[in-house]
Amino acid sequence: DFMRALDEVHPAFGVSEEELQQVIQNGIIHYDAVVDELLKTGQLFVEQVRSSSRTPLVSILLHGPPGSGKTALGASIAQASEFPFIKLISPDNMVGYSESQKVTAITKVFSDSYKSPLSVVVVDNIERLIDWTPMGARFSNAILQTLLVLFGRRPPKGRRLLIIATSSLRPILTDLGLSETFDSELRVPPISSLRAMEYVLHELQLFSSSQHRKEAIRMLEDAGFGGNDDLSPNLQIGIKKLLSIVEMARQEPDNVGQRLTSALMDLRGH
Amino acid sequence: DFMRALDEVHPAFGVSEEELQQVIQNGIIHYDAVVDELLKTGQLFVEQVRSSSRTPLVSILLHGPPGSGKTALGASIAQASEFPFIKLISPDNMVGYSESQKVTAITKVFSDSYKSPLSVVVVDNIERLIDWTPMGARFSNAILQTLLVLFGRRPPKGRRLLIIATSSLRPILTDLGLSETFDSELRVPPISSLRAMEYVLHELQLFSSSQHRKEAIRMLEDAGFGGNDDLSPNLQIGIKKLLSIVEMARQEPDNVGQRLTSALMDLRGH
Amino acid sequence: DFMRALDEVHPAFGVSEEELQQVIQNGIIHYDAVVDELLKTGQLFVEQVRSSSRTPLVSILLHGPPGSGKTALGASIAQASEFPFIKLISPDNMVGYSESQKVTAITKVFSDSYKSPLSVVVVDNIERLIDWTPMGARFSNAILQTLLVLFGRRPPKGRRLLIIATSSLRPILTDLGLSETFDSELRVPPISSLRAMEYVLHELQLFSSSQHRKEAIRMLEDAGFGGNDDLSPNLQIGIKKLLSIVEMARQEPDNVGQRLTSALMDLRGH
Amino acid sequence: DFMRALDEVHPAFGVSEEELQQVIQNGIIHYDAVVDELLKTGQLFVEQVRSSSRTPLVSILLHGPPGSGKTALGASIAQASEFPFIKLISPDNMVGYSESQKVTAITKVFSDSYKSPLSVVVVDNIERLIDWTPMGARFSNAILQTLLVLFGRRPPKGRRLLIIATSSLRPILTDLGLSETFDSELRVPPISSLRAMEYVLHELQLFSSSQHRKEAIRMLEDAGFGGNDDLSPNLQIGIKKLLSIVEMARQEPDNVGQRLTSALMDLRGH
Amino acid sequence: DFMRALDEVHPAFGVSEEELQQVIQNGIIHYDAVVDELLKTGQLFVEQVRSSSRTPLVSILLHGPPGSGKTALGASIAQASEFPFIKLISPDNMVGYSESQKVTAITKVFSDSYKSPLSVVVVDNIERLIDWTPMGARFSNAILQTLLVLFGRRPPKGRRLLIIATSSLRPILTDLGLSETFDSELRVPPISSLRAMEYVLHELQLFSSSQHRKEAIRMLEDAGFGGNDDLSPNLQIGIKKLLSIVEMARQEPDNVGQRLTSALMDLRGH
Amino acid sequence: DFMRALDEVHPAFGVSEEELQQVIQNGIIHYDAVVDELLKTGQLFVEQVRSSSRTPLVSILLHGPPGSGKTALGASIAQASEFPFIKLISPDNMVGYSESQKVTAITKVFSDSYKSPLSVVVVDNIERLIDWTPMGARFSNAILQTLLVLFGRRPPKGRRLLIIATSSLRPILTDLGLSETFDSELRVPPISSLRAMEYVLHELQLFSSSQHRKEAIRMLEDAGFGGNDDLSPNLQIGIKKLLSIVEMARQEPDNVGQRLTSALMDLRGH
Ligand SMILES: Nc1ncnc2c1ncn2[C@@H]1O[C@H](COP(=O)(O)OP(=O)(O)OP(=O)(O)O)[C@@H](O)[C@H]1O
Ligand SMILES: Nc1ncnc2c1ncn2[C@@H]1O[C@H](COP(=O)(O)OP(=O)(O)OP(=O)(O)O)[C@@H](O)[C@H]1O
Ligand SMILES: Nc1ncnc2c1ncn2[C@@H]1O[C@H](COP(=O)(O)OP(=O)(O)OP(=O)(O)O)[C@@H](O)[C@H]1O
Ligand SMILES: Nc1ncnc2c1ncn2[C@@H]1O[C@H](COP(=O)(O)OP(=O)(O)OP(=O)(O)O)[C@@H](O)[C@H]1O
Ligand SMILES: Nc1ncnc2c1ncn2[C@@H]1O[C@H](COP(=O)(O)OP(=O)(O)OP(=O)(O)O)[C@@H](O)[C@H]1O
Ligand SMILES: Nc1ncnc2c1ncn2[C@@H]1O[C@H](COP(=O)(O)OP(=O)(O)OP(=O)(O)O)[C@@H](O)[C@H]1O
Ligand SMILES: [Mg+2]
Ligand SMILES: [Mg+2]
Ligand SMILES: [Mg+2]
Ligand SMILES: [Mg+2]
Ligand SMILES: [Mg+2]
Ligand SMILES: [Mg+2]
Structure with a gap:
């Protein structure tokens, strides 16, 4: 029934509108110029994926302190792309999954994305996806390795993919070798005025x-x-x-x- | 029969009156002003959950030295809410469960809570729930990760949830990254006059x-x-x-x- | 057949006379005043359990150097209570059990005890029960956590329980957080005159x-x-x-x- | 169905043209003399395998910083050999495999190669194949040991094999004892003029x-x-x-x- | 068929003459007075077991440098007792056993011994039985715990048991808490004149x-x-x-x- | 089908001529006096096994730097014995085996050898057999323990066995306690003139x-x-x-x- 759960949570194709809505429930408030800049830069990457055939895979990281709005901004950029395939990979949907169930669920979203000519995959809260805990520096190496490969694996011919990842622990991502897999990193700052x-x-x-x-x-x-x-x-x-x-x-x-x-x-x- | 045990211990809906009663068997003695303040603050959070649609999830931590009355106070606040769904997640009910059985049992209570418009979940004695032991700093990362996600996961549209957690080891919760998941922390002091x-x-x-x-x-x-x-x-x-x-x-x-x-x-x- | 073995070793109710006899086979020699004091203090706790409804759970630890007579004294106190339920949890009866079999066996004794109005459970040789070894500070965290919860879990309404535990390694129990679960600690000294x-x-x-x-x-x-x-x-x-x-x-x-x-x-x- | 997946991904014989094409999708640009030298040295090793009966196994390592073109160059050398058996072992094709599934898949390619008189096996991105992570120096020892043996195991009589491996972490390979299994190491530099x-x-x-x-x-x-x-x-x-x-x-x-x-x-x- | 193997190797009752013979194949040469002293002391412990009802369990450790003759001497003492039950627990008979199979096999010999009024169990080469390796101080804690309990568990009423253990690594036994379980320790020296x-x-x-x-x-x-x-x-x-x-x-x-x-x-x- | 594979690879009796041939495919070149000395010393041990009934087990270690010819020399000595049972235990034949499959395969060769009056077992590349890796000093303790016992276990009455082991990492063998199990150690030097x-x-x-x-x-x-x-x-x-x-x-x-x-x-x- 894990497989059934999987199916229910991740319809193989299309856009998971509801999930995206859920994470931007309180909307985007334009309290600072940086908010618009982030949305615009996001749009530029969307365009690159749409138009350049030499880079069928583009990946960006939204990082910043807890609660700074990373998930909501990532989802907004994804939604604005209007690509036919938009999916959210989030720890919220994987509570109680075993390590290998998580690997399977993550992998499935990427495989599904390869069936659409244009796709966005939002990989939310990487530290939680890999079960990171600072005490003893524990984490799931199996999930980490899966992300390391998926973040660098070119989609098959004729398919294009934008990956938007979020994290509050950029230094840890660097230590884990994840940082260098991104084409670009964007910082989402807290409110400080x-x-x-x-x-x-x-x-x-x-x-x-x-x-x-x-x-x-x-x-x-x-x-x-x-x-x-x-x-x-x-x-x-x-x-x-x-x-x-x-x-x-x-x-x-x-x-x-x-x-x-x-x-x-x-x-x-x- | 673990599943059956699960069912017996956690009726899917309603309020587990008996369990709440059991932990406040000796009543609440008002030996100090702090006791009333704690109960009143708890009531304020109950009201916030009841009335604000922008924060459908509120979580608080009751912490203090062993035996200072955290569990009894948490249960009292929950009981006083008169919400239609009130449940206690306690290590006492999970003796002998495997790690994954605990994850399942904990997750089930939260899933059940999402079916009620207003819910309180008391998560008692976090250090024991995650099998924490100071020697070698061992603990169940699977359970910790489950809590980390559940403490931050917004209930579905139209549902509201108050989480009341208790712990005698606040510094450890901080090291584990759990502290920052709470909206508020309340200290329950020992008797010292x-x-x-x-x-x-x-x-x-x-x-x-x-x-x-x-x-x-x-x-x-x-x-x-x-x-x-x-x-x-x-x-x-x-x-x-x-x-x-x-x-x-x-x-x-x-x-x-x-x-x-x-x-x-x-x-x-x- | 582990379950059968379990049944044979631990009849669900009553007193395991034979087991108690086995550990005091050589009787109690009153070689020093301390022997009588220990037996008398034990009796006082028996009386507290029998008479006070506010403390339905009382737990004591008998600790002292190897071979000082802890097991024999614990069994004697238990036997003298004449409670309808008296059981011995001992590593001697769990040779070859897996970690989870031990957890099950220990838990069962406590569950059974809750069916009697008055019970004594002797938990013998804690360090051996948790598979403690000083080299690498290894032990079974699953069994430790089981004991930590069981030593603090109140019996259901109308049931009362006295827990008598023994150990030669009190400092380790403290490091493991077990010491603070006892209501009282009694030292059994070696012969030194x-x-x-x-x-x-x-x-x-x-x-x-x-x-x-x-x-x-x-x-x-x-x-x-x-x-x-x-x-x-x-x-x-x-x-x-x-x-x-x-x-x-x-x-x-x-x-x-x-x-x-x-x-x-x-x-x-x- | 893992076995079926295995079959689909790795046809037992022949050349996986498509896979090779995929990794040199953007062609080879001759931006520096070193590019031609690398291709030529590769060709020399191809010739040695083709002609010398005393060294039926030759293995080389292409190493250099991330993105310097190791995989594309390795695949080009392999393709140019025109040997009847050319296969690519790549982490990209093993996402979600368990440790033992990876071992099986890797071993199968080598076993298959022994059925052809002349073979090339490209072992891409060794650090990823062995699930290497710098944090805690974790990796799959089972996969490492498999590579250590396969890189040194002579093909059966009458069979000849060229192994081309790639890595961005040569120092780690040395620490793991992998470096000394190669007959030769070639450095692929980044663009630096x-x-x-x-x-x-x-x-x-x-x-x-x-x-x-x-x-x-x-x-x-x-x-x-x-x-x-x-x-x-x-x-x-x-x-x-x-x-x-x-x-x-x-x-x-x-x-x-x-x-x-x-x-x-x-x-x-x- | 592990169970069958078990049966073949350890007939439930009686004396495994052949096994004992095998380890003293080259006889006992009386090259020094210490040889006779060791045999005589062994005999004294045999007599104590035979005659005293207060100590139904006696255990001794033969320790000394590798190859000093511990196993042969232990087997000789056992054989000379002419007790109706004499068994050898040796790593030689457990090659390829899993940890739990070893625990089962060891436990079975002790259980069998309890069926005879007088028994000797020779526990040969403790460090090998517990899979000890100095690198990383690894060993089987499950087997160690089994021995710790069995070496201290009194046989049932009317049964008496002599345990003769051998080891080349007495300091390690002390670190593991095994030394203090023996009633007596006898050193088997090398030839040094x-x-x-x-x-x-x-x-x-x-x-x-x-x-x-x-x-x-x-x-x-x-x-x-x-x-x-x-x-x-x-x-x-x-x-x-x-x-x-x-x-x-x-x-x-x-x-x-x-x-x-x-x-x-x-x-x-x- | 692992068991079938086992059978195919290791016929229970006789001499695995082909395997021995494979490892000395390039013959033995007598480039130095030490080559002949090594072969002659090997022959002496063969003779001891053949003639002395007091030492039915003799074991030697060929050690030296990588590629110095240990395996070829070991196989040559074995072949020259013309004993009716000659087997090679090599990591090359165990690629992809699990730890317990390796233990089973190794144990089987020794058990088979006990059925022949005179046997040679070549145990090639010990460090690889035990999955040794210097990083983190990891290795299979199960396989190590199997070798420790098998290298010291006397064959049954009337059977005689010569063990020839090879390794490039003698210091590690010493740290693991393996060195002292050999009757003799022979160094195979590199060419240095x-x-x-x-x-x-x-x-x-x-x-x-x-x-x-x-x-x-x-x-x-x-x-x-x-x-x-x-x-x-x-x-x-x-x-x-x-x-x-x-x-x-x-x-x-x-x-x-x-x-x-x-x-x-x-x-x-x-
Ligand atoms: N300018 C904005 N940018 C982002 N979110 C905004 C903005 N204005 C309002 N919001 C709201 O603020 C909330 C931001 O929460 P969000 O979960 O995206 O933060 P986060 O950085 O992902 O948090 P965490 O670190 O816990 O993952 C959302 O409810 C969103 O609707
Ligand atoms: N003012 C009070 N606050 C809390 N508990 C009280 C108060 N007055 C009386 N009690 C009683 O004191 C006991 C408090 O125990 P409780 O289990 O709640 O403490 P705790 O801090 O949760 O202990 P632990 O650290 O062991 O989890 C209960 O039996 C409760 O009925
Ligand atoms: N005054 C006494 N107190 C305790 N035991 C006594 C006394 N007099 C005689 N004995 C006998 O001494 C023995 C004490 O052994 P016991 O197993 O109780 O010691 P222990 O401290 O539990 O040992 P260990 O540390 O090995 O668990 C028993 O056989 C008991 O009958
Ligand atoms: N001279 C060249 N050498 C190698 N690749 C080239 C060259 N010119 C163009 N390319 C293109 O550059 C890309 C090189 O990427 P490739 O994956 O081979 O690098 P890499 O070093 O293996 O990267 P990574 O470290 O991520 O594994 C390919 O798309 C290839 O077609
Ligand atoms: N006086 C003696 N004491 C012991 N063994 C003797 C004596 N005289 C001859 N022997 C022979 O010497 C050998 C001693 O080997 P044994 O296996 O007992 O030594 P060990 O100390 O157990 O070795 P290890 O440390 O390898 O376990 C046996 O073959 C035995 O027959
Ligand atoms: N005098 C010699 N001694 C050993 N091998 C020789 C000699 N002359 C020629 N050879 C050939 O040299 C090769 C030696 O390789 P071999 O695998 O035996 O070395 P090794 O030391 O076991 O290597 P490794 O350390 O990789 O296990 C074989 O092909 C063998 O036929
Ligand atoms: Mg977020
Ligand atoms: Mg509490
Ligand atoms: Mg005791
Ligand atoms: Mg590459
Ligand atoms: Mg011995
Ligand atoms: Mg070799």
Whole structure:
């Protein structure tokens, strides 16, 4: 029934729209120029795959701190390609799989991709796919070797493939010999200016009035999270975490500024 | 018959009342303000899950020294939510399971939770779930990886989940990369003031007369366990251990003060 | 047929009289006050289990050097409880079992104990149960984890359980995190006074005449094994080894003193 | 069905033309004298196998940095031999195989080769075949041992075999004891002169006019990638990577020089 | 058919005469007083088992350098007991057994022994039984644990057992915790006096005339192997190796003295 | 079908002529006195086995640098014995075997040998048989233990066995405890005098005229490979490698001296 599960999760062809939707459920907020640049660079690679016959395989790595938006951006680039085959390989769909089941599932997506003239495969969260743990530097060598080969294996004649991988642990990928298999690496930074953060809070309609907003921002500045337009030296937060903090703060409408401030201070305390 | 055992232990839906009852058999004694604060904070997270659609997954960690009451408090918060699905994942129910049986059992609880609009899953005693042993830093990486993914996997559309985990080994969780998967961490402290301890002894009706009580307290003070209202520098004891010591002392009604004192000194001697 | 073997060795209910008898075959000799104290303390824990409903689980550890009499004393305490369920978990009954067979066998005894209102489980020789070897610090983590959970798992409502464990390697138990699972630890010391040893020799009727006895004792004193009533600085011998040396000495009736002396010197030489 | 897969992938006899074609899809560009020398030396070994009866087994290793063209050159030498049996053993064809399946597949190719009077076996990317990872120095000893024996095992009487192996990790091969099994080792260098690079760009018709070409070269020289005819000290790029960079640059025809320059600088930055 | 093999090799009851004969094929030469002492001490332990009911289990270890005659002496003591059950557990009979097959085979011999009122079990070459190798300190922990338990497990009521174990690696046994399981340890020394060696040569009728003998001895003395009656400082040779050297020397009757001398020098050179 | 393969490869009785022939395909060239000495010493051991009943088992080790001719010499000694049972245990015949299949195959050869009154077993390339790799000091302990026992196990009454083992890694064998199982060790040196090399070249008829020969030798002397009759300090080459170099040189008849010289210099360069 593992095979059946496999089938259910990965229809052999086409685009897994639902899965892609699930990972960009909260949309893409354009809080900074870097967001658009990343999307545009992604588009360029899509075009290269579409047009150049000498490079039927192109692979890129989106890396950055936890929660910086790597998965959502990778899925967005993939979705925008409108290629006939778009699949997401994610640890979320492989909970409880044995090592060899994972290898089989990963391999199947690539084999399937070879049946479409144009394909995108998003390989999400590499460290989790290979069962990486820093304690004792354990990981699944079988899965690592599978990725090492698949990331470098040219599709058969007439087929073209774009690989978009994501990871929060780029240094580890380098130690494992995975980094050099990518044609290009793109860094997804965390939010690090109060202006960008303010933009997000606004988009999420956190404040009932601009009065509330102003008070909250002043509180954040007082707590040391201010700075110039581009950089608030004490601010470092992934968009994913920010979304979570915003929802927590929303529980106590009268207390929003304080909740945000203390949440950010907790984060910095770590 | 492992599958049957699985079924028996984990009915697919609903609330495992009995299991929750079992871990708070001795009730919650309000010996300190921190107890109420913890219960209240827990309630806030319950509300966030109930009301915010942008954060369908919230996870918190209750950590503190052995016997400080983590499991009982976690179960109380869960029970108070009155969500239609409340389940306890505990090593107590997995004795003798193989690594893959544990992975299956854990995964099943989460899958089941996705079928309810609102769910709480209590993941008790993480270090024991992953078979952690300090000697040689051994543990089950398969179970760890399962938790790492499940703690971050968003429930399907329309479903919301609160995860309450407990552990006595927070530093290890950090080394294993588990800490950063939680939205929030709450510390459950041991009893560390003679006043709080006195409150517990009173609640448990250990003394037959106030005369007895006074004598016993004086004896404890003489042995160096006194202090101010908030802190007795030499006192550090989990509520669970205290319950055990009290029952031992109850065996020799004429000797209660002395039994308590020597038990506390043994503890400090370790 | 492993399951059959299991059944034969561990009848599901009742008391395994024969097994208990086997480990106290040579009786309990009261060579020192400590022997009676240990038996009495054991009895107190038996009473706590019998009477207190708040602590349905009590666990104690008997530890001391090899052959000091831990198993015999543990079995005696268990037997004296006259509880309806008394079982011995011993490596002697698990020779050739695989790791998972051991886990199953151990778990079964505890499950069975939960069916009796009052139970004692003697867990003998923990280091051997977990296949401990100092070289490379190897051991069965599966069995260790089973014990860690079982030693802390409360019996179901209305059931009460006393766990008596024995070990010669307390420091290792601490390193493995096992020590802190016990409610109390009791040390079983070796024989370390000539007076206690003399008492044993007398009980075993080693000497045909008091003349022989006196000569032998003088020989031991001359060899440096004398001392005051409570402590002979050069004497350190477990009751089990002493029994073995006595029987060897008995082979040469005319030579008893010399045999005893040289056996003790060999022991010290190690 | 692994066995069936095996059959499909490796027809027992003959030449796997298609596979060979696949790895030299972009042809051989004669950008440097060393390219011709390598091909010629390869031919000499082919002749030795064809003519000398005392050395029925000859093995050579093509080694050099990633992407320097080892696989394409090895396949070219093999193809040029026109021996009746030419096979490629490549990790690309063994994705998802277990260790023992890999051993079986590798062994089968050699056994098959013994049925032809003259054979070439290309063993591509040894480090990947043995599942090598630098972290923890893990690899498949079973596969390594298989190669160690097969690289030294004489074919049966009347059969002759040329082994062409490739690797990017010659030092590791030496540590593993593999180096000394080869009769000869040939180094495949990266492109390291601007002249050779210019030759490649020209062959690939990257520039629409010689004006464009001149501008791009000047830009590269300005960025420090110039040098004399034989060596540009700051230039080190495998032909495979160069092909990929060229195709990327081709996406922005007006910007070719800049794209090339920044790609080379990224590479040097690593 | 492993089970059948087991049966063939170890008839459940009785004495395996043939096996015992095989290991003392070359008899016992009384080249030194220590040989008789060892046999006599062995006999004393046999008597203890026969007569004392308080020590139904006695275990001894014969240890000494390789080839010093441990196995032959152990088998001789066992044979001389004339007990109704005498068995040899030897690695020679377990070639190719898996770890669990070895555990089963060893356990079976002990179980069988419990069916006889009086038994001897010779456990030969412990380091080989546990698959010990110094490189990486590898060994079978499963077999080690089996021995640790069996060496300490009392036979059932009315049964008595003598265990005679042999080993060339006593320090390793100590590190593994095996040493302390024996009631007594006896050292089997190598031949280390020229007189003892001469005695052996004479018994083996190596020399055709006393003239030859004298010449050979002189040659040995000239080469530095002389000494007083009890000790030749440069001589250290096990009886087993000496037997082998004698037979080699016998090939060249005219050259005996020289062959012996150079063999001994080779040995010392190591 | 592994069992069938086993049968095909190792007929239970008799002499595997073909296998022996295969490893001495290029004959034995008597380039040095040491070659004859080795063959003669081998013959002496053959005679000892044939004639002495006290040493029914004799084992020798041929060790020396890679390609020095160990296997060919071992096979020659075995063949010359004309014993009714002569078998070769070689890694070449066990490619793809699992660890336990290797143990079975090796054990079977020895069991078969016990059925013949006189037998020789050649155990070729021990390091490869035990899957030795220097990286991480990995090897098959199961196979090592099998060899340790088989090399010391006496054949049954009336059977006699000569074991000839070969290895290039004598120090490793010592670390593994294998060295001391051999009755004797014989070193097979590489060719290290120009005179011996010249003898080989002559035997192989490399030169078309003595003029050519003289020129080539002069060239070698000019390159520093000269010396006196017994030792050329810069020359160290196994006969096997020399055979390979000669055949390469033969490809360019006009260039022989130069090819030889540069091949030797490559070798020294390593
Ligand atoms: N500009 C943005 N870029 C990326 N994600 C955004 C952006 N704006 C909003 N989001 C939302 O933020 C969330 C980003 O989470 P996502 O899982 O992509 O982060 P991640 O870096 O992959 O996290 P992790 O390190 O845990 O894998 C998504 O819910 C997404 O819809
Ligand atoms: N204020 C309190 N908080 C928690 N538990 C309490 C409190 N008052 C009484 N108790 C009782 O104390 C016991 C606490 O034990 P619990 O198992 O919850 O501790 P724990 O910290 O989870 O222990 P462990 O570290 O062994 O997992 C329970 O029996 C509970 O009923
Ligand atoms: N006072 C005593 N206490 C314990 N055992 C006694 C006493 N007097 C006599 N004995 C006898 O001494 C022996 C003690 O052996 P026991 O196996 O209990 O020791 P142990 O400490 O468990 O040994 P080990 O460390 O090997 O497990 C038993 O045969 C018991 O009958
Ligand atoms: N002179 C050349 N030598 C080799 N390959 C060339 C040459 N000219 C063009 N090519 C092309 O360059 C590419 C070389 O890639 P190839 O896979 O052979 O490199 P590689 O060194 O094996 O890479 P890797 O280290 O990743 O295994 C092929 O597409 C080949 O057609
Ligand atoms: N006094 C003696 N003691 C022991 N063995 C003797 C004696 N005299 C002759 N022998 C013979 O010497 C040989 C001793 O070999 P044995 O196998 O017993 O030695 P070992 O110490 O067990 O060797 P290993 O260390 O290899 O196990 C036997 O063949 C035995 O018949
Ligand atoms: N005097 C000689 N001694 C040994 N081999 C010789 C001699 N003369 C010629 N030969 C030939 O040289 C070759 C020696 O190769 P062989 O495989 O025996 O070497 P080896 O030392 O076993 O190599 P390896 O270390 O690879 O196992 C054989 O082909 C053999 O026929
Ligand atoms: Mg992600
Ligand atoms: Mg708890
Ligand atoms: Mg005991
Ligand atoms: Mg390649
Ligand atoms: Mg022996
Ligand atoms: Mg060889």
